[in-house]
Amino acid sequence: MASKTIGIALLGCGTVGGGVVNILAQQRSLLRQRTGIDFVLRHVAVRSREDYPPQADKLPMTTDANAAIDDPATDVVIELIGGTGAAAALVRRALEAGKAVVTANKALLAVRGRELLALARKNNTVIAFEASAGGGIPIIEALKQGLVANRIDALLGIVNGTCNFILSQMTQNGWSYAQALAEAQKLGFAEANPAMDVEGKDSAQKLVILGSIAFNAQIDEKDVHCEGIDKLDAQDINFASELGYVIKLLAIGERVGDHLALRVHPALIHHKELLAQVNGSFNAISVYGHALGHALWYGRGAGRMPTASAVVSDLVGLGLGTTQLAFQQLNILWDQTPPAQMLAFDKLCSRYYLRLQAMDQPGVLAQVTTILGEAGISLSAIRQHEAHTPDSVPVVITTHRASEGAMRHALQRIGQLSTITAQPVCLRIIDQPKEFANG
Amino acid sequence: MASKTIGIALLGCGTVGGGVVNILAQQRSLLRQRTGIDFVLRHVAVRSREDYPPQADKLPMTTDANAAIDDPATDVVIELIGGTGAAAALVRRALEAGKAVVTANKALLAVRGRELLALARKNNTVIAFEASAGGGIPIIEALKQGLVANRIDALLGIVNGTCNFILSQMTQNGWSYAQALAEAQKLGFAEANPAMDVEGKDSAQKLVILGSIAFNAQIDEKDVHCEGIDKLDAQDINFASELGYVIKLLAIGERVGDHLALRVHPALIHHKELLAQVNGSFNAISVYGHALGHALWYGRGAGRMPTASAVVSDLVGLGLGTTQLAFQQLNILWDQTPPAQMLAFDKLCSRYYLRLQAMDQPGVLAQVTTILGEAGISLSAIRQHEAHTPDSVPVVITTHRASEGAMRHALQRIGQLSTITAQPVCLRIIDQPKEFANG
Numbered sequence: 100m101a102s103k104t105i106g107i108a109l110l111g112c113g114t115v116g117g118g119v120v121n122i123l124a125q126q127r128s129l130l131r132q133r134t135g136i137d138f139v140l141r142h143v144a145v146r147s148r149e150d151y152p153p154q155a156d157k158l159p160m161t162t163d164a165n166a167a168i169d170d171p172a173t174d175v176v177i178e179l180i181g182g183t184g185a186a187a188a189l190v191r192r193a194l195e196a197g198k199a200v201v202t203a204n205k206a207l208l209a210v211r212g213r214e215l216l217a218l219a220r221k222n223n224t225v226i227a228f229e230a231s232a233g234g235g236i237p238i239i240e241a242l243k244q245g246l247v248a249n250r251i252d253a254l255l256g257i258v259n260g261t262c263n264f265i266l267s268q269m270t271q272n273g274w275s276y277a278q279a280l281a282e283a284q285k286l287g288f289a290e291a292n293p294a295m296d297v298e299g300k301d302s303a304q305k306l307v308i309l310g311s312i313a314f315n316a317q318i319d320e321k322d323v324h325c326e327g328i329d330k331l332d333a334q335d336i337n338f339a340s341e342l343g344y345v346i347k348l349l350a351i352g353e354r355v356g357d358h359l360a361l362r363v364h365p366a367l368i369h370h371k372e373l374l375a376q377v378n379g380s381f382n383a384i385s386v387y388g389h390a391l392g393h394a395l396w397y398g399r400g401a402g403r404m405p406t407a408s409a410v411v412s413d414l415v416g417l418g419l420g421t422t423q424l425a426f427q428q429l430n431i432l433w434d435q436t437p438p439a440q441m442l443a444f445d446k447l448c449s450r451y452y453l454r455l456q457a458m459d460q461p462g463v464l465a466q467v468t469t470i471l472g473e474a475g476i477s478l479s480a481i482r483q484h485e486a487h488t489p490d491s492v493p494v495v496i497t498t499h500r501a502s503e504g505a506m507r508h509a510l511q512r513i514g515q516l517s518t519i520t521a522q523p524v525c526l527r528i529i530d531q532p533k534e535f536a537n538g
Numbered sequence: 539m540a541s542k543t544i545g546i547a548l549l550g551c552g553t554v555g556g557g558v559v560n561i562l563a564q565q566r567s568l569l570r571q572r573t574g575i576d577f578v579l580r581h582v583a584v585r586s587r588e589d590y591p592p593q594a595d596k597l598p599m600t601t602d603a604n605a606a607i608d609d610p611a612t613d614v615v616i617e618l619i620g621g622t623g624a625a626a627a628l629v630r631r632a633l634e635a636g637k638a639v640v641t642a643n644k645a646l647l648a649v650r651g652r653e654l655l656a657l658a659r660k661n662n663t664v665i666a667f668e669a670s671a672g673g674g675i676p677i678i679e680a681l682k683q684g685l686v687a688n689r690i691d692a693l694l695g696i697v698n699g700t701c702n703f704i705l706s707q708m709t710q711n712g713w714s715y716a717q718a719l720a721e722a723q724k725l726g727f728a729e730a731n732p733a734m735d736v737e738g739k740d741s742a743q744k745l746v747i748l749g750s751i752a753f754n755a756q757i758d759e760k761d762v763h764c765e766g767i768d769k770l771d772a773q774d775i776n777f778a779s780e781l782g783y784v785i786k787l788l789a790i791g792e793r794v795g796d797h798l799a800l801r802v803h804p805a806l807i808h809h810k811e812l813l814a815q816v817n818g819s820f821n822a823i824s825v826y827g828h829a830l831g832h833a834l835w836y837g838r839g840a841g842r843m844p845t846a847s848a849v850v851s852d853l854v855g856l857g858l859g860t861t862q863l864a865f866q867q868l869n870i871l872w873d874q875t876p877p878a879q880m881l882a883f884d885k886l887c888s889r890y891y892l893r894l895q896a897m898d899q900p901g902v903l904a905q906v907t908t909i910l911g912e913a914g915i916s917l918s919a920i921r922q923h924e925a926h927t928p929d930s931v932p933v934v935i936t937t938h939r940a941s942e943g944a945m946r947h948a949l950q951r952i953g954q955l956s957t958i959t960a961q962p963v964c965l966r967i968i969d970q971p972k973e974f975a976n977g
Contacts, residue, residue, distance in 0.1 A: 122687050122829055133686060133754070133870050229684070235830040237684025244860070245668070245676025247572060248561050248850035315572070373836065376815055390561055390847040391674040391837060393820075397812060398833030404974070408829040411687035419867050421683070421860040428858050431572050535843070 102135045105418045108142040108167040108198075110189055111179035112152045115203055115230070116143070118407025119177060120158065130411070136418040138411075142167035146185075168193045175417055177410060178202040183210050194218045194226070199423070201413040203230035203406055209304035209320050212311075216434035225426040227413035232258060232305035235405030236398040237412060238384050242312045243431060249388030251313040253353040253532040258305040260380035260401045261296040262328050262348040264288045266336075266365075267378040270345060275333050288380055298327035299363040302350045306361055310352035313386065314359055315431050316439035323350075324444050326364040335454055335524060338495045339367045342480070344452075345375040349529060358442035366529040367452050373397075385531075392534040445504030450479065450528035453496040455513065456521035457483075463518040464494065470516075474509035476501040491520045497528060541574045544857045547581040547606040547637075549628055550618035551591045554642055554669070555582070557846025558616060559597065569850070575857040577850075581606035585624075607632045614856055616849060617641040622649050633657045633665070638862070640852040642669035642845055648743035648759050651750075655873035664865040666852035671697060671744035674844030675837040676851060677823050681751045682870060688827030690752040692792040692971045697744040699819035699840045700735040701767050701787040703727045705775075705804075706817040709784060714772050727819055737766035738802040741789045749791035749800055752825065754870050755878035757800060762789075763883050765803040774893060774963060777934045778806045781919070783891075784814040788968060797881035805968040806891050812836075824970075831973040884943030889918065889967035892935040894952065895960040896922075902957040903933065909955075913948035915940040930959045936967060 107123070109116055123130075123140055131137055144164035145151060151160055161167055168176050168189065176193035180186040183206050190207065193200050194215065202208070207215070208231050219226045229239045233256075242251075257263050261283060268279035280297070283289035295301045303323040311318045328348050339346050344367035352361045368375045373395055377383040382400025387393055399405035416422035430436070457463045464481070471478065479497040498506075510523050546562070548555055562569075562579050570576050583603035584590060590599055600606055607615055607628065615632035619625040622645050629646065632639050633654065641647070646654070647670050658665045668678045672695075681690075696702050700722060707718035719736070722728035734740045742762040750757045767787050778785050783806035791800045807814045812834055816822040821839025826832055838844035855861035869875070896902045903920070910917065918936040937945075945964065952962050 118829070126687060126689070126829075129689065130687065133868060135867050135869065235827075236833060237680050240679070240684055241676050244855060245679055245851050246847070247854045248565060248569065248847045250565070250568065371815075373812065373815055376810075376812055388674075388847060390557070390565075390843040390850075392841075392844055394675060394835070394837030396833070396835060399831045402831075404829040405831055408685070408687045408827060411829075412684050415686045416683060419863055421863050424858055424860050424863060428574050429572060430574065 104137045104139055105414065106139050106141040106172040106174045107177060107414070108144060108170065108173040109140060109177045109179065110144045110164050110167070111181070112143050112145050112150070113179065114403045115406045115410065116179040117152055118403035119179070119410050120154070121404070122407050122411050130415070134415055134418060138414060138418065141170060141172050164189050165192060168196060168198060173198060175199045175201060175414060178204060181206065183207050187211055190215060191218060194222050194224055197222050197224050199224050199417045200226045201410055201417070202226060202228050203410060205231040205301070205304040205308060209307040212308070213317060213434045216432050220434065225417070225423050227416060227422050228308070229413045230406045230409035232308045233382055233384060233396065234398070234400035234402065235408045236382060236384070236396045236400065237409065238309065238396045239312065241396065242309065243429060244425060246386065246388050246391060249390050251386060251388050253387040254309060254313050254351070254384065255374065255529065256306070256309065256350045256382070256384040257347055257374060257377050258350050258382050258384065258400060259296055259302045259348060260382055261289045261293060262302070263377065263382070264380045265297070266328060266346060266348065269333055269336050270340070273333065273337070276329065276331055297329040299325045299348065302348060302363040306350040306352060306363060309384065310361055311433040311436070312431055314352060314354065314439065315436045316359060317433045317436055318361060318439050322361055322439060322441050324362040324364070328365050331365055332524065334493070335526060338454060339452065342497065343370050344368060344528065345370050346526070347374060351529065353532070355442045355447070357440060359439045360442040360447045364527060366527050368529055372531055387532050387534060389535070445502060445507070447503050448500045450500055450530065451498045451506055452526045452528055453498070454524040455494045455496070455519055456491050457494050458518045458520060459490050459492050460518065466516055466518060467513055470509050470512045471498070474501070474505045476505055476509055543576045543578055544853065545578050545580040545611040545613045546616060546853070547583060547609065547612040548579060548616045548618065549583045549603050549606070550620070551582050551584050551589070552618065553842045554845045554849065555618040556591055557842035558618070558849050559593070560843070561846050561850050569854070573854055573857060577853060577857065580609060580611050603628050604631060607635060607637060612637060614638045614640060614853060617643060620645065622646050626650055629654060630657060633661050633663055636661050636663050638663050638856045639665045640849055640856070641665060641667050642849060644670040644740070644743040644747060648746040651747070652756060652873045655871050659873065664856070664862050666855060666861050667747070668852045669845045669848035671747045672821055672823060672835065673837065673839035673841065674847045675821060675823070675835045675839065676848065677748065677835045678751065680835065681748065682868060683864060685825065685827050685830060688829050690825060690827050692826040693748060693752050693790070693823065694813065694968065695745070695748065695789045695821070695823040696786055696813060696816050697789050697821050697823065697839060698735050698741045698787060699821055700728045700732065701741070702816065702821070703819045704736070705767060705785060705787065708772055708775050709779070712772065712776070715768065715770055736768040738764045738787065741787060741802040745789040745791060745800055745802060748823065750872040750875070751870055753791060753793065753798055753878065754875045755798060756872045756875055757878050761800055761878060761880050763801040763803070767804050770804055771963065773932070774965060777893060778891065781936065782809050783807060783967065784809050785965070786813060790968065792971070794881045794886070796879060798878045799881040799886045803966060805966050807968055811970055826971050826973060828974065884941060884946070886942050887939045889939055889969065890937045890945055891965045891967055892937070893963040894933045894935070894958055895930050896933050897957045897959060898929050898931050899957065905955055905957060906952055909948050909951045910937070913940070913944045915944055915948055
């Protein structure tokens with residue numbers, strides 16, 4: 100029944116690697132039936148025998164990744180090691196040998212993607228990376244081909260399941276950040292060292308990948324303004340909720356005139372918006388195309404089987420040859436597109452949520468509103484809350500649109516007021532972009 | 539810059555055809571830049587000169603569709619006529635001439651898809667139909683390739699924007715069906731004769747297409763149990779809302795053991811579910827894959843530019859050659875898959891919402907609950923409402939899971955009670971399927 104065989108070397112056999120092994124074994128006949136291709140696992144390479152998975156005795160295990168890559172029976176190399184160290188050298192070796200590479204490694208693509216894409220092209224082969232952003236959601240394929248007729252004007256994503264799980268727990272249970280993080284670690288949704296996730300860096304790397312494709316531009320990790328959720332105070336989640344908003348960690352890319360603005364930060368979004376309904380470890384990506392309008396993809400952005408689902412879809416694309424054909428002809432990946440023209444961050448506009456801790460005495464609000472007024476920032480709403488501590492009350496202000504520069508300047512002045520007793524908290528309110536706004 | 543040219547004959551130039559003309563003109567250089575292909579409109583064929591679009595003088599108009607197809611400079615035929623009459627003959631002619639066909643015609647695919655897919659294969663060409671279900675949402679490509687590693691267990695879709703617009707208006711404004719329909723017609727969201735939409739047939743045809751691909755089976759239109767929204771009473775929307783549900787017209791396909799169950803009907807879904815948040819003319823499709831888990835696609839399911847976006851993505855796939863490669867190798871379309879084994883409708887289980895108009899006298903509820911109990915149907919909740927008419931009160935009952943057969947039998951007996959003054963209303967409550975339930 101199978102008309103051809105694709106030999107696979109799997110590098111790394113942790114969570115996702117185990118899922119790939121599972122699908123290739125359990126769904127082997129389904130895949131053969133659907134594609135006419137027999138996908139055969141030739142090698143499963145791990146660093147040492149201590150890393151052997153439980154089912155190692157049934158697998159073609161090796162600790163020699165180089166030999167696994169070099170084997171003439173290996174057609175495709177799946178890199179699931181992660182990071183930019185050993186993984187980079189092995190991916191380079193595979194590409195130089197003309198092997199097709201499938202990877203879920205967002206760090207590698209965000210940091211060295213341009214070099215590796217060019218290397219693949221030079222060696223007449225290809226890198227596929229559906230699983231590198233959005234996990235099981237086939238968003239990369241959609242951006243590459245399904246939306247090819249669109250100028251994409253904006254992309255807003257919840258692309259880190261760990262952060263979304265933590266924020267959902269804080270919102271639903273009224274927990275502190277520390278409580279929610281501990282729960283996430285207990286349930287396996289957060290790593291022992293959660294810095295990459297909670298500081299927003301993982302989201303920023305995914306935005307580099309998604310944004311590069313969506314906006315047809317070379318984006319560097321340092322182009323992405325990045326703030327995490329690790330400093331988020333539970334009371335801001337509560338105040339946001341009183342105002343009708345939910346706080347999510349958003350990765351946002353948008354066209355502003357001829358420039359791009361890219362950022363990752365916690366954001367207040369209106370509770371009626373679909374992105375506000377994305378809870379737990381789920382991901383979602385909203386895209387605004389000039390012809391398509393608003394579209395959204397939702398699904399599991401991480402995890403063993405969902406991510407493996409994306410890896411195997413890449414394998415099938417390589418087996419069919421469609422991935423190679425598209426890679427050779429489409430000029431949308433960031434080894435072939437011009438560098439992004441970034442908007443200076445100070446010029447980027449949003450609405451804002453401010454929380455001030457103010458002394459409970461007359462005239463404080465007048466001082467604050469005067470400073471905001473002088474910075475050209477107009478208020479949308481203001482709420483003074485019951486005092487938590489004697490003599491000092493939280494004041495929550497929401498503003499109309501203003502630039503980051505104006506807001507930073509105002510915040511500096513407000514922070515210097517003797518009547519303001521703590522560093523002001525400033526979060527952005529992100530409104531849904533208007534569909535078909537630019538054409 | 540362009541390495542090749544694709545000549546296009548566009549058949550039909552109404553709403554969507556106009557959108558395609560717009561994209562091919564406005565985005566010609568974007569498409570050439572991204573794909574290396576120059577997409578050239580060779581012919582725009584309409585039935586008669588009365589059907590010429592406003593910009594006809596700038597277009598290669600013709601009323602001779604056959605000649606447009608036969609022109610050796612025509613590589614791809616885009617069929618946007620609709621229906622199963624003239625469109626079928628022209629698509630056959632194109633395929634027999636070995637031309638690739640792009641169509642948005644769900645009726646043609648649902649009714650004659652098998653024959654046309656086989657004809658394409660016989661003539662070593664291809665039909666692409668991304669725009670035939672879900673409008674601009676690239677769901678068909680996702681089902682074909684992005685989810686290829688998954689056994690799909692369920693698919694639930696809001697796939698008719700007209701019905702969703704009408705239901706959203708009824709829900710948000712408390713309008714009657716007739717009022718909401720009139721508004722939809724005024725705004726151009728519903729046609730003068732809305733039967734295909736409001737009776738559920740359009741949704742059923744889209745389910746034939748989506749379900750055939752998702753479940754790898756030949757599905758016939760008559761396999762889909764179909765009920766529309768045209769008999770829906772505004773009070774049921776209100777009662778559902780009191781219970782925490784929103785009523786949507788759902789197209790549902792699911793595996794039940796070795797069988798498939800396919801249906802279109804109004805359904806109560808819990809207000810917290812994403813599908814409940816899909817409002818206005820938007821569409822959304824939830825898919826449950828054994829590896830991917832729950833994923834959802836959301837976007838504009840109709841309209842000039844969104845649908846044209848999908849048509850042009852098909853054009854690009856044909857231009858690149860990826861669509862042909864996938865069509866030739868993948869055995870997942872319904873000219874190559876076995877007939878679906880349908881579950882007898884009587885055996886399909888759901889929860890139910892019942893509204894009875896009962897005489898305001900003792901013993902009525904006892905009679906009703908006795909009948910339900912004898913049919914093996916257990917109650918989940920019951921609410922008796924204030925009387926609207928003297929002597930008769932609405933009673934709303936929700937049940938646990940029961941089969942259609944048991945419910946029909948019980949309804950027949952309840953309808954015969956002398957204390958029940960009107961035909962009982964019965965709607966299904968659709969719970970989100972469990973992720974990873976079967977594997």
